[in-house]
Amino acid sequence: MSSTGQPSPSKFSLPIELLPTGLAPIFTHIHPVLLLSAYYLRFPALVADPTSTLLNSLAPLAVVQMSYAVICLPATGTSPRPPKKAKPGSKKTNTNDTSSAKPLTAFLALLLSLLSIPVLAAIQVLFGAPITTHIPQTLLSSAHLALLAVFPLVYVHGSSSARWREIISVYSPIDEVFGAAVGCFVGAWLGAVPIPLDWDREWQKWPVTIVTGAYTGYVVGKLAGGKLLKGKRIELD
Amino acid sequence: MVSQSIPKPVPGNINSIAAQYARAKALKDAEDEAKVKDILKERGLDTPKKPWNPVEELNEKKADYFKKEWGWVVGVFVWLLFIHASGIYFFTKGFLLTRLVLDEKSSCAEPPIPLLSSFPGVGTPEAGCWHPKTFEKAVVIIIDALRYDFAIPFDKISEVESYSGPRTPQAFHNALPFLYETAVKEPQNAFLRPFIADPPTTTLQRLKGLTTGTLPTFIDAGSNFAGEAIEEDNLLIQLRDAGRRIVHLGDDTWLALFPGYFEPNISRAYDSFNVPDLHTVDNGVTKHILPLLSPEKKGLWDVTFAHFLGVDHAGHRYGPNHFAMTAKLQQMDDVLRKIVAALDEETLLVVMGDHGMDQKGDHGGESDDEVEAALWMYSKKGVFGRTDPNYVTPPPTAKIRPVDQIDLVPTLSLLLGLPIPFNNLGKPIEEAFTGKRGSVWDSLAPVLRMAAAGTKRYQSAYYRARGIDEAGIKTTEGSPHVLWARAEGSPSSASKERYQAFSNFQVETLRIFRDLWARFDAPCMILGIAILAAGVASLILYANENAQDGPEVDAPELEMAQRELDLKSLSNGDLVNRDESTSRKVGLAALTGTLIGSLSAPIFAAISGRVTLDLDLLNVGVGGAAIGGLLCVIFVEASARTGFSNPMPTTIWGWLAFIFVVCQSVGFASNSYTIWEDSILLFFISTFGLVAAISSLRIERYTDRTLGVYHSVVFVALGWLASFSKLCREEQMPYCQSTYYASATSSTSATWTILIPFILAIGLPAIIKSYYDGSRSYEGFAPVWIGWAFRLGLILNAVYWIIDAADDGAWIPSVSQQTLKSVRIPIAQTVFAMAIGGGSIAFGYAPPCVSISTTAAPTPSSQMVNSAGATVTILGFANAHGSRYFLIIINIILCVVMVQETMGAGAIALMAWQILSLLEILDLNSLTSSPIGPVVLALLGSFHFFKTGHQATLPSIQWDSAFIALHKIRYPWSPLLVALNSFGAQILAVAAVPLVVLWKQRPRRKGILRSVATAMAWHITYYAVIGLATTMWAGHLRRHLMLYRIFSPKFMTAAAVLLVVDIIAILVSLTAVRFNSLSIAEVFGWA
Structure with missing residues (x-):
């Protein structure tokens, strides 16, 4: 791309840092364990009846994601560590960083992220998901993707169009939120691989493999984004 | 792409300075030319030699470079086409041998060779066409994947010296003893022999072999390429032409091969590819075959083909060493006993496997386990004999006294009084024609002679259709022609020698056709794969070497300077083509390698004496050309690569x-x-x-x-x-x-x-x-x-x-x-x-x-002021x-x-x-x-x-x-x-x-x-x-x-x-x- 050399800090955002509380670094490690173990426990039910299992697990997933956001992540418009040099046009907004505002932000972010469900479902259909059948399954798997990947991004970045252009063009600096989201989508993409095989396994049914890939990719991306690749950007060429 | 400002040159930007320059240049050139022409025209000198124009000459020179370069690029791609074609050719030659399907059919009244002795009613299906009819009716049972050792008692197998398998019986042993028992107990009524399939050992290909008597290949290139139905002469065509009513039970592959052959009301077909289902087909066949043998229904049919699939499916699903296989074989044993009990004297019973199965229970290839099936024939007439008393006991392994599966066709044809199908390559099975008494060879020799004559007739027809000249191979020692002449010339009194001579002819002819058609030729396939792989390597190297690092940047100053330089070097006479790809180098390497390879390989092969036929020499030449070219190209390309350049994506x-x-x-x-x-x-x-x-x-x-x-x-x-x-x-x-x-x-x-x-x-x-x-x-x-x-x-x-x-x-x-x-x-x-x-x-x-127009009104597209002061617009310049x-x-x-x-x-x-x-x-x-x-x-x-x-x-x-x-x-x-x-x-x-x-x-x-x-x-x-x-x-x-x-x-x-x-x-x-x-x-x- 044209401007890959040295992105100026004023133009490009910085990676997200966790909240400087004692609980944040602990819960951010509990969070993936929680997700994966819950997923592992629900897996037989998911295979047996994807629709109802995905539906019933939406609320618990939302709770886990919201607690993760509130406990670990800086809500949009706040900054856990005020930048050394105040940016022009951005004031310190510590005043609204109260304990009651954060759940509200989380709730609004949750509602906003639900708007991505039709888009995610449409993308799945464009990739070859059935359109005449299995519609609840596709929508529910999109809902899981939205809660996993989109919700934390909304919580952290709000609705800033510049930020979101960066996110959609996958050019945000990698941090654990963005890394997890990218991992989640790559995982879902890879989840399509075993579907055509003629192994006649129950778990090959739609959308079990996609959701499995998404959860696995989410956790892998979160770990990699928070540690290994933090601050890097994905270059296409 | 319309843009007002030019922050940086991007490809396709029509307002770049280079573009403007080029436009100006082109227009100026055109204008100058027009002016010159006008002047010349005025003076009536419009066709004389043009004045020397360095720009024009530079263009001509560059057009020349382009054409030459184009020639080399095309050369490289033509060479690649040759490489791909030869790789595919060699692989295909080893993998998919094609066979020409001939349309000729045998007819009852015209035997391929005059009969030695006549019998009443000769030449009619009622009494027998080429041989007296032995049986009125026949029941042909195929137990899919019935391997020979399934039918042999385990103690007999383990007695064989070379036996190296397990010491205790496996699940598939001793579960189907009926065939062996009857062969030993009633040798006049039954015999059991190994039945060797010709690969590929898939059911469809096997059925073709079992009914036509010829070797099936993947592509039987015939008149009807699209359909699966067998069109060449076969047992069922002969049966139908003789007015026999055919019943089919079981595997529905038969219907695809023989549409419309079977009696509609009493035939029953079942889906053949439902492998997990072990029983539907077998139970269906059993249910319908027994009533057909009853006296009431006997009159409704002449020949019944019954195809059981359970053994095959059990093999695919579980493998042979599984109790499901035991149960399946026991079920078959039971069914066969019931059928034999219901059989009358006029009916011949044939039971066979169309192929075997490997240790995992699969088949399709050419391993011993896959090709070794069993053949058992039974009748209550007591007409079967042996050429040697020792042959009464069935061979303990399939390596001893096997018969080819194609031998079934002439055997059945002659026993049922039909002509042998035209394309048959098999020879009649001894036991069926030996008779209970008398000189066995006297009755065998004429039968074999008839089959051999049919094969000989087919061979000449095939060679004629393929345009193969027989004259060259007629006199070679050991060739079928020589063997035939020897057999036909031997005295008819010495029946045994005569039989042996015809047998030699059959074996040799079959060997030749087998070579021609139906064998995976691994070295040939590997050569083809190697050529294709090396082709991919040289293609990637070629692409990599000529790839540019990025899109070309428009640098107008550079371009103008370059042009001045070009003009200068043109006048100095040292202009070089700077945009050359590596095509010339690669093309030359390919040409050299191809020439060396195509010449040296045949010479080397001829000297070493490995090749005898012209056709082989041609193959060696093509192979040599491909390998030589590839080696040269890869060498040239690889040596041009600088140390660390990475062929992997970046x-x-x-x-x-x-x-x-x-x-x-x-x-x-x-x-x-x-x-x-x-x-x-x-x-x-x-x-x-x-x-x-x-x-x-x-x-x-x-x-x-x-x-x-x-x-x-x-x-x-x-x-x-x-x-x-x-x-x-x-x-x-x-x-x-x-x-x-x-x-x-x-x-x-x-x-x-x-x-x-x-x-x-x-x-x-x-x-x-x-x-x-x-x-x-x-x-x-x-x-x-x-x-x-x-x-x-x-x-x-x-x-x-x-x-x-x-x-x-x-x-x-x-x-x-x-x-x-x-x-x-x-x-x-x-x-x-x-x-x-x-x-x-x-x-x-x-x-x-593009449209070049001179307008007064300024437009946002490419425009410029020419020397005359008008605004000139070139639309479509950027693309x-x-x-x-x-x-x-x-x-x-x-x-x-x-x-x-x-x-x-x-x-x-x-x-x-x-x-x-x-x-x-x-x-x-x-x-x-x-x-x-x-x-x-x-x-x-x-x-x-x-x-x-x-x-x-x-x-x-x-x-x-x-x-x-x-x-x-x-x-x-x-x-x-x-x-x-x-x-x-x-x-x-x-x-x-x-x-x-x-x-x-x-x-x-x-x-x-x-x-x-x-x-x-x-x-x-x-x-x-x-x-x-x-x-x-x-x-x-x-x-x-x-x-x-x-x-x-x-x-x-x-x-x-x-x-x-x-x-x-x-x-x-x-x-x-x-x-x-x-x-x-x-x-x-x-x-």
């Missing part, structure tokens, strides 16, 4: 291309991924579109960003829309619903699809125009070509298909089919004449799609190369659309639209020198192959397309039409490859040919890798159950596509680039 785009190609290639090793190839291609195409959208979002300029995202979305949406056109293959059921034709059982389009050609005629030219409008290129010939000629062609196409639909649906009963045909065929011919004849000539002479080249694509779209059903025409139109969006995406994201563009084009080509109603199977070939523009089959046009129908999408894709470089390319761009060659090399790399992979998998999986259903057809499709793409690349793409570049340079000059 960007995400490169990796994406790599993943698309490699994942698909690996996937073809699995039958599932081969079956679902169309869905996988859609997945990849959508992936590319998504990444393209992401990449486009990163573009700085707002308009470009919007366009990039828009085209990415269009690209994905169109691919998805096209995915609704489906022709499902059998294996995709029930998860796939065909939409290509009106219904699953029809091969005509649904009525509503007749709208598609009309929508195309209205919409497609407009869509193409909109892409021209983006760069203001809808100038020159473009409006006439796209808006009128193309639209007219599409309207004619629509008229054709509406007449076709009227024909199919009999909408106008008063008009005969013949009339409709004679109306619509000339329409199709007109379209082809327009597209190929008119279109090609027009393309050769067409000027660039001068692409807009002109695309005209040939229009012709190809028209041709391809013409041969597709209406649904396929829609798919091709969507593909054309996708290609245009792809080109915009590549241009906007500066990806024109990345391999991703050519690879995505190849994905599009492969994807729309499926969307035009094709599958990688033989039955999906749309043979009807041969008759779209012709009344009857005419060579070479009919096969060309079918090829255009089958590979239309790939042809369109490969023709569009140069556009990756040319689209949005201003004139006077350096190194265009080199970039086109690189793009073409990447494109062909895709097909070459797929071809290599499918070849390797077909070779590796040659024992796989699904070889002949999935892997072989996929390999054949990939190989055919590779060759077609190679040929089109040379004949269309590169040729069109030559005309295009010369035409652009004629107006704008060379870089």
Whole structure:
């Protein structure tokens, strides 16, 4: 791309840092364990009846994601560590960083992220998901993707169009939120691989493999984004 | 691309200084020339020699360079075509041997050789055609996959010295003792012998062998290529012609091979591919066969074929060493005992396996376990004998006294009083003709003589049909001719020697045909794979070496300086071609290597005495040429590489291309991924579109960003829309619903699809125009070509298909089919004449799609003030190369659309639209020198192959397309039409490859040919890798159950596509680039 050399800090955002509380670094490690173990426990039910299992697990997933956001992540418009040099046009907004505002932000972010469900479902259909059948399954798997990947991004970045252009063009600096989201989508993409095989396994049914890939990719991306690749950007060429 | 300010030069920016300079230069040149001409004209000197013009001479020089360079590029691709063809040739030679099917049939009254002794009623089916009839009726039972050792007591097997298997009986031992018992107890009534199958050991191929008496191959090239029904002479044809009533029970493969042969009310067919079901077929056969033997129903049939599948299915599902196999064999034992109990004296009972199974219970290949089946014959007449008393005990292993499966055909024919089928290569089984008493050899020798004479007759007919000259091999010692002469000449008193002599003849003839037809030849296959692999390597090296690091940057100052330098060196006489690709070097290396290889290999082979036949010498020469060329090219290319240059991709785009190609290639090793190839291609195409959208979002300029995202979305949406056109293959059921034709059982389009050609005629030219409008290129010939000629062609196409639909649906009963045909065929011919004849000539002479006008009013497009002070505008400058080249694509779209059903025409139109969006995406994201563009084009080509109603199977070939523009089959046009129908999408894709470089390319761009060659090399790399992979998998999986259903057809499709793409690349793409570049340079000059 044209401007890959040295992105100026004023133009490009910085990676997200966790909240400087004692609980944040602990819960951010509990969070993936929680997700994966819950997923592992629900897996037989998911295979047996994807629709109802995905539906019933939406609320618990939302709770886990919201607690993760509130406990670990800086809500949009706040900054856990005020930048050394105040940016022009951005004031310190510590005043609204109260304990009651954060759940509200989380709730609004949750509602906003639900708007991505039709888009995610449409993308799945464009990739070859059935359109005449299995519609609840596709929508529910999109809902899981939205809660996993989109919700934390909304919580952290709000609705800033510049930020979101960066996110959609996958050019945000990698941090654990963005890394997890990218991992989640790559995982879902890879989840399509075993579907055509003629192994006649129950778990090959739609959308079990996609959701499995998404959860696995989410956790892998979160770990990699928070540690290994933090601050890097994905270059296409 | 319209822009007011010039922040930095971007490709396609028509206002760059270089562009302005070029325009000025061109105009100035033209103007100067015109002035000079005018002056000359005034003085009446308009045709004399031109004054020396250094710019003109430089252009001429550069045109020369271009033509030479073009020659070398074409040379490289011709060489690659040779490499691919020879690789495929050698692999195919080892893998798919073809056999010519002869139409001749034996007839009862005409034996191949006069009988030695007559009998009453000779030459009639009632008494016996060529041999007295022994049995009135026969029950032929096939126990699928009945391996020989299943029928032999374990203690007899383990007594054999060479036995090395387990010491205790396995699940399959001793479960079917009935055959062995009867053979030992009642030798006059029964015998049991090993029954050796000719590979491939799949049921369909085996049934062909068991009924025709010849060796089946994958392709039996005959008059009816499309159908599965056996057309050559066989046992069932002879039975039917003799008026015998045939009953069939069991495996439904028989119905595909012998449609309409069986008595309708008492025959019962069952699905053969439901492997997990062990019992339905067997229970059904058992239920229906026993009543047929009862006295009441005896009179309803003459011959019954019963085919049990349970043993085979148990093998596939569980393997032979499983209690399910024990149960299955015991069930067979029980059924056979019941059948024998019900049998009368006039009926012959034959029980056999059509092949064996390997240790895992699978079959298809040529291992001992797979080919060793059992044959048991039984009758209550007591007519069976032995040539040696020791032969009463059945052989303990299949290595001792085996009979070939083809021997069954002459045996059954003669026993039932029928003529031996014409193409039989087998010899009658001894036991059946030995008789209980008398001189065994006296009765055997005439029988064998008759079969041998038939074989000899077939051999000469086959050689005649294949054009093989027999004269040369007639006198060779040990040849069938010599053996025949010796046998026929031996005294008839010495029956035993005579029998032996005929037997020698049969064995030798069979050996020769076997060599000719039905054997996997591993060294040959490996040679083919090695050639293809080395071809891929040299292709990648070639592409890599000529690839540019990035899109060329417009640097006007540099360009002007370069031009001055060029002019200077021209006057000094030391001008060199700086944009040369490595084609010359590679071409020379290929030529040298090919020459050395093709000469030295045959000489070496001849000296070492390994080759005797001329044909082999030719093969050695071709192989030597391929290997020599490859070695030289790879050596030259590899030695030119600088130390650390990395052949692996370095960007995400490169990796994406790599993943698309490699994942698909690996996937073809699995039958599932081969079956679902169309869905996988859609997945990849959508992936590319998504990444393209992401990449486009990163573009700085707002308009470009919007366009990039828009085209990415269009690209994905169109691919998805096209995915609704489906022709499902059998294996995709029930998860796939065909939409290509009106219904699953029809091969005509649904009525509503007749709208598609009309929508195309209205919409497609407009869509193409909109892409021209983006760069203001809808100038020159473009409006006439796209808006009128193309639209007219599409309207004619629509008229054709509406007449076709009227024909199919009999909408106008008063008009005969013949009339409709004679109306619509000339329409199709007109379209082809327009597209190929008119279109090609027009393309050769067409000027660039630009408009140079002098106007007073300033426009936002490219403009300048010329020396005369007027404002000059060149519209379409930024896309001068692409807009002109695309005209040939229009012709190809028209041709391809013409041969597709209406649904396929829609798919091709969507593909054309996708290609245009792809080109915009590549241009906007500066990806024109990345391999991703050519690879995505190849994905599009492969994807729309499926969307035009094709599958990688033989039955999906749309043979009807041969008759779209012709009344009857005419060579070479009919096969060309079918090829255009089958590979239309790939042809369109490969023709569009140069556009990756040319689209949005201003004139006077350096190194265009080199970039086109690189793009073409990447494109062909895709097909070459797929071809290599499918070849390797077909070779590796040659024992796989699904070889002949999935892997072989996929390999054949990939190989055919590779060759077609190679040929089109040379004949269309590169040729069109030559005309295009010369035409652009004629107006704008060379870089």
